[in-house]
Structures are given as C-alpha cells and as structure tokens.
Amino acid sequence: MINIIWAVLILSGFIVGAINGNIQEVTDAAIANAETAVNIALGLIGIMTLWLGIMKVAEEAGIVKGLARLISPVTKKLFSDVPADHPARGAIVMNLAANILGLGNAATPLGLKAMQELQKLNNKKDTATDAMVMFLAINTSSVTLIPATTIGILSSAGGTNPTNIIGPTIIATTVSTAVAIIACKLLGKLPKYQLKHDEYSAK
Amino acid sequence: MFIKIVEAISRYAIPFIFVGIVGYALTKKVKVYEVFTEGAKEGFHTAVRIIPFLVAMLVAIGVFRASGAMDLLIKAISPVTNLLRIPAETLPMAFMRPLSGGGAQGVKTDIINTHGPDSLIGRTVAVMMGSTETTFYVLAVYFGSVAIRKTRHSLPVGLLADLAGLLTAIYISKIFF
Incomplete structure (x- = not known):
C-alpha cells in the first residue's frame, strides 16, 4: 500500500502541476523538502544521543525492566509477541507517556528506542513485526491531554474560551486510538498482512 | 485547574526522569557516565x-x-x-x-x-x-x-x-x- 500511495503522490503531483502550469513550484518543492527532511533527521542527533544515553543508564539500573513488568498487565494483550520484562515494553510505555504529556522532544527518541528494542526480537529485519505495527498504530493515533499549540493559536486569534477544545479533542483522539487498536488486530489477520512462520517467530 | 496540573506535570516530567534515573542508578552502583556514553553513541x-x-x-x-x-x-x-x-x-x-x-x-x-x-x-x-x-x-x-x-x-x-x-x-x- 505504501508503494502505491507514494507513487500516486509523486505522479499526481507532477502531472497536476504540469496541467496547472506551476511545474516549477512543484520541482522547487521536491528539492526544498529533500533538504527539510535531512535537516529534520540531523536535528534529531543531539536529542537522540541524549535520550539513548539516559535510557542506557535506566536500563543498566533495571528501571526499564521494572517499568515493563509494572505495566505488563496493560500491555500483555497489545504486545503479546514481546516477552513480559523485555526493555521494549519499558521504552514503549515511556514513549506513550511522553506523547500523552505533550513532550514532543522526548517522545520521538523514546519511540525510536522502542523500535530498536523491538527490532532485536525481529527475525526478518526488513519487515515490521506485529508488535511494531501495534506500537505505531497507537502512536500515530496520538493521545494528547492538552493540545497546547492549538490552544495558543486560538487564544492569539482572540478566542474567548480556547481551552474548551480539550474535552472534544480527548474524545476524538480516544476514538482514533481505539479504532487503531481494533484495525490493527483485524487487518493483521488478513492473509496479505500475515507473517509466514518461517519468516518470524517471537523469541 | 486540570490544565494547570497537566502543565506542571509536563514541566517537571523530564527533570524528574533525569534525576530519578541517574540517582537510582547511582544506588545500584551503575557507572553512570560510562554507561551514558555507551548508549549515546548510537x-x-x-x-x-x-x-x-x-x-x-x-x-x-x-x-x-x-x-x-x-x-x-x-x-x-x-x-x-x-x-x-x-x-x-x-x-x-x-x-x-x-x-x-x-x-x-x-x-x-x-x-x-x-x-x-x-x-x-x-x-x-x-x-x-x-x-x-x-x-x-x-x-x-x-x-x-x-x-x-x-x-x-x-x-x-x-x-x-x-x-x-x-x-x-x-x-x-x-x-x-
């Protein structure tokens, strides 16, 4: 699916751009965004290094495992292919907690740490595991308690009571997360998306 | 009120994590500096x-x-x-x-x-x-x-x-x- 969507974005972009007569802007956007992508990735180096360092300390001290065991009643059903006290579970919980609190800077490095830990359990290194798909399903559907930036924009535009979007936002994001979890479980059963057993087995 | 609490948690979460992890690791006799740099190199x-x-x-x-x-x-x-x-x-x-x-x-x-x-x-x-x-x-x-x-x-x-x-x-x- 990702291949098709990618091709559609590229092809329709250039074709519509040519028809609309703004092909130069489309080309410029392609080049500019390639640069932006590199800048985003390089911008992650510092924060990534910091969090991977602190997470390693937490791991050595047994904190990550402890955390993983503590919340395993909640995560057991969601990540059944990850052992109960595996550090991946600790990193997943820390990432989700950072997301909920709106700590964007911490959330990404912790999430990437979780992906690294999940990758250690993966026998087919170029293919996503069930646990990875579930983790990203929850992650991309985002549970944020306080949409701070949006409240800021509403308030600077002269909104009378910008914080009243919080209730509806929490409801909407909860629905999207619930749908993500259900869709992940159901779609994972389709033959097309199933892993063959010789390709992958949970350790 | 609810917002104030969440904002306070957000502000203190990272300091709390850093102090908690480094402090606890010390009590576990982890060589914190060496381990930090080991993890950070990735x-x-x-x-x-x-x-x-x-x-x-x-x-x-x-x-x-x-x-x-x-x-x-x-x-x-x-x-x-x-x-x-x-x-x-x-x-x-x-x-x-x-x-x-x-x-x-x-x-x-x-x-x-x-x-x-x-x-x-x-x-x-x-x-x-x-x-x-x-x-x-x-x-x-x-x-x-x-x-x-x-x-x-x-x-x-x-x-x-x-x-x-x-x-x-x-x-x-x-x-x-």
Whole structure:
C-alpha cells in the first residue's frame, strides 16, 4: 500500500502541476523538502544521543525492566509477541507517556528506542513485526491531554474560551486510538498482512 | 485547574526522569557516565538512518501539496462528504492532517483566522488537529530508524485511525459548540 500511495503522490503531483502550469513550484518543492527532511533527521542527533544515553543508564539500573513488568498487565494483550520484562515494553510505555504529556522532544527518541528494542526480537529485519505495527498504530493515533499549540493559536486569534477544545479533542483522539487498536488486530489477520512462520517467530 | 496540573506535570516530567534515573542508578552502583556514553553513541546512526525514508516521504508530500492536486481531490470527494454533512471548509484540514504536521498547522491557523477562533469551523479544525498524528511522517521516521521497508498493515491501520479521529472531531464539535 505504501508503494502505491507514494507513487500516486509523486505522479499526481507532477502531472497536476504540469496541467496547472506551476511545474516549477512543484520541482522547487521536491528539492526544498529533500533538504527539510535531512535537516529534520540531523536535528534529531543531539536529542537522540541524549535520550539513548539516559535510557542506557535506566536500563543498566533495571528501571526499564521494572517499568515493563509494572505495566505488563496493560500491555500483555497489545504486545503479546514481546516477552513480559523485555526493555521494549519499558521504552514503549515511556514513549506513550511522553506523547500523552505533550513532550514532543522526548517522545520521538523514546519511540525510536522502542523500535530498536523491538527490532532485536525481529527475525526478518526488513519487515515490521506485529508488535511494531501495534506500537505505531497507537502512536500515530496520538493521545494528547492538552493540545497546547492549538490552544495558543486560538487564544492569539482572540478566542474567548480556547481551552474548551480539550474535552472534544480527548474524545476524538480516544476514538482514533481505539479504532487503531481494533484495525490493527483485524487487518493483521488478513492473509496479505500475515507473517509466514518461517519468516518470524517471537523469541 | 486540570490544565494547570497537566502543565506542571509536563514541566517537571523530564527533570524528574533525569534525576530519578541517574540517582537510582547511582544506588545500584551503575557507572553512570560510562554507561551514558555507551548508549549515546548510537544516537548519530539512528538519526542518519532515517534520512532516506524521510526524504522519500517529504518529497512526495511536498510535490503533491505544491501541485494543487489536493484541491482536485477535495472537489472529487465533496459529493460524498456533503452527504455525510461534513463542512466543506474542514476538508483541507482532513487531507493535510495525516500528510504533514507543519502543513496541517498552517491550514489550521489559516482557517481559524478566516472563520474566527470562536466559530464552529475554527473550533472544529482545532479539535481535528489534536485528534490524530501525522501518520506518514511517524511511519517514515520510526520504521526508517530501524531500516524496515515492509510495513505490512501499518499504513492502512494509521489511515483508518486518522479517518475515525477526524470524523469524530467533526461530529463531536457539532454537538459541543
């Protein structure tokens, strides 16, 4: 699916751009965004290094495992292919907690740490595991308690009571997360998306 | 009150994590400095590994946005969305949200300034913003960091969740505001 969507974005972009007569802007956007992508990735180096360092300390001290065991009643059903006290579970919980609190800077490095830990359990290194798909399903559907930036924009535009979007936002994001979890479980059963057993087995 | 508490937690979460981890590790006789640098050395490679995935994704999204193809898509789909009683003004936000966080931020600000921060449309797009994440970006960065190219059902799951979140945002706003 990702291949098709990618091709559609590229092809329709250039074709519509040519028809609309703004092909130069489309080309410029392609080049500019390639640069932006590199800048985003390089911008992650510092924060990534910091969090991977602190997470390693937490791991050595047994904190990550402890955390993983503590919340395993909640995560057991969601990540059944990850052992109960595996550090991946600790990193997943820390990432989700950072997301909920709106700590964007911490959330990404912790999430990437979780992906690294999940990758250690993966026998087919170029293919996503069930646990990875579930983790990203929850992650991309985002549970944020306080949409701070949006409240800021509403308030600077002269909104009378910008914080009243919080209730509806929490409801909407909860629905999207619930749908993500259900869709992940159901779609994972389709033959097309199933892993063959010789390709992958949970350790 | 609720906001104040959450804000305080957010402000103190990271200091608390750092002090807690380093302090506890000391009691466990972990060589904190040495272990920190050992873990930290992976940071550079992780960040650099993301580059090809992020370039692929952001270039495709940039090309699509700059071309005006999104307006065509919105026109094509508007009979269906009209039937579902989705306000046409919110459609750019609905399509931008999964593609680009910055783009969605821009669309949201624009709509809020055009329709007013207290209007139904303005508040609806504000709720839409928080209802879900930038699916394409997250998938590129997270899978990219471990060099996974076969993402299986991740994208359909992410997009279904986006759809559910965005529709809920639109309908719940009609009830609330």
